Amino acid sequence: MLRIKLKKIVGDSMAPTINDDDYVIVLSTYYRQRYRVNDIVVCDHPEYQHIIKRISNIRDNGDVSLSGDSIKSMDSKTIGWQPQSRLQGKVIIFNRINK
């Protein structure tokens, strides 16, 4: 079953793709969701809490590396490899709803 949630962005680390104050639609599933490199995802990070980043790499064990689109973003090394269990869903709509 699918879950769709509306979220509001705070911060500029995904600029210019997604900007501060933008809204995004996040899709998640109750079963194991399939993620790919370049997906924009919401992650429940143990230190930085509810963050939005792009998947830049996926390890063999499924862990993902996250980074922002902006050069101002925290780098992926700072964020650290995250298990997919911490991912809260994939951003499916962002640009059309913020015009």
Added chain:
Amino acid sequence: MIRSLLSKIDKRMGVKKVYAHCDIPCKIYDPSAAQIAALSVIRFIDLINEINAKESLNANDQAQLVRLVREKEIHAKKVKDEITVIWGDYFKQPQFDQFPNTHSLVHSIMLTGSACKQHIDREKGLKLLELVNEFSASFWATKKVETFTATCPYPPSLKVVYPTL
């Protein structure tokens, strides 16, 4: 139009926020700038009080006094700004769990910093340094860096918490 509708939904029901964190430069936090600024505040207070002790002030003294007051103001604000950045950008929940008095400590630093701007009371300057040293010790402890206390090698020659690197 869609955005306008979403804004209304947000205002009415509250939309959960997600954070797109930025750090420039990444991970460079150091309370030493706040400590040096606090030492400077005490030094300026001492110099102001030296002038204040004179029976009469000539034009040079008055010019010097104006400059010292101005620099005291600037450096007290610098203490507040430096601490605010570390507290707001570096400290997250794990660090607050480790040092649950951090919010209260930062608030005390803000209040004491303001008091140093308003007065030329050395005790207030000493209190500011004490609080900033406490904050510094907490900060380094969250990074698992040991600290030691030593007298700074310049006036006002007071105890400062330094990281053991």
